[in-house]
Amino acid sequence: MSKVKVATVWLDGCSGCHMSLLDIDERLIALAEKIDLLYGPLVDAKVFPEWVDVTLVEGAVSSEEDLAKIRKIRAHTKILISLGDCAVTGNVPSMRDVFTVDEVLNRTYVENSDLKQLAPESVVPKLLNKVRPVHEFVNVDIFVPGCPPSADNIFYVLSELLEGRMPDLAMTARFGA
Numbered sequence: 001m002s003k004v005k006v007a008t009v010w011l012d013g014c015s016g017c018h019m020s021l022l023d024i025d026e027r028l029i030a031l032a033e034k035i036d037l038l039y040g041p042l043v044d045a046k047v048f049p050e051w052v053d054v055t056l057v058e059g060a061v062s063s064e065e066d067l068a069k070i071r072k073i074r075a076h077t078k079i080l081i082s083l084g085d086c087a088v089t090g091n092v093p094s095m096r097d098v099f100t101v102d103e104v105l106n107r108t109y110v111e112n113s114d115l116k117q118l119a120p121e122s123v124v125p126k127l128l129n130k131v132r133p134v135h136e137f138v139n140v141d142i143f144v145p146g147c148p149p150s151a152d153n154i155f156y157v158l159s160e161l162l163e164g165r166m167p168d169l170a171m172t173a174r175f176g177a
């Protein structure tokens with residue numbers, strides 16, 4: 001039987017959700033027998049594959065680069081999972097939403113800098129006016145709340161999908177858990 005193709009993506013998040021994925025510990029070995037991890041910060045792949053069965057998305061949509069990335073990923077993914085409170089609600093990165101982009105850049109690159117007091121105009125992705133959760137831009141199939149989501153819940157979600165079932169997290173997941 002061919003393995004299920006899986007990708008993970010890191011948008012505007014702290015990597016804590018990916019750390020929680022690794023916290024599955026020895027159960028990763030069982031998953032590895034059924035999953036091919038094709039793309040993400042945990043593997044050395046530069047280009048998102050033509051097609052994957054499941055993509056786990058950590059982080060909110062914060063920049064034009066994030067937005068282009070999530071749209072492309074959605075078009076090449078069967079089941080898209082918002083992994084963690086940043087992806088599900090905006091959470092920590094959306095705390096900047098009470099400021100304008102100019103205020104954020106000024107605070108970061110001018111007020112808090114001793115040298116080269118200038119906001120970058122290239123290389124650093126252009127920020128969107130607001131940080132928003134993933135489902136405000138693309139359709140999301142499964143939401144896994146938590147900051148970070150527990151390893152047990154991530155394992156449960158993947159295990160259910162591998163068994164051909166849609167996971168039900170109503171009783172086990174909560175925001176900020």
Ligand code: SF4
Binds near residue numbers: 016084086091
């Ligand atoms: S949900 Fe929490 S752990 Fe995950 S990226 Fe956001 S801040 Fe980090």
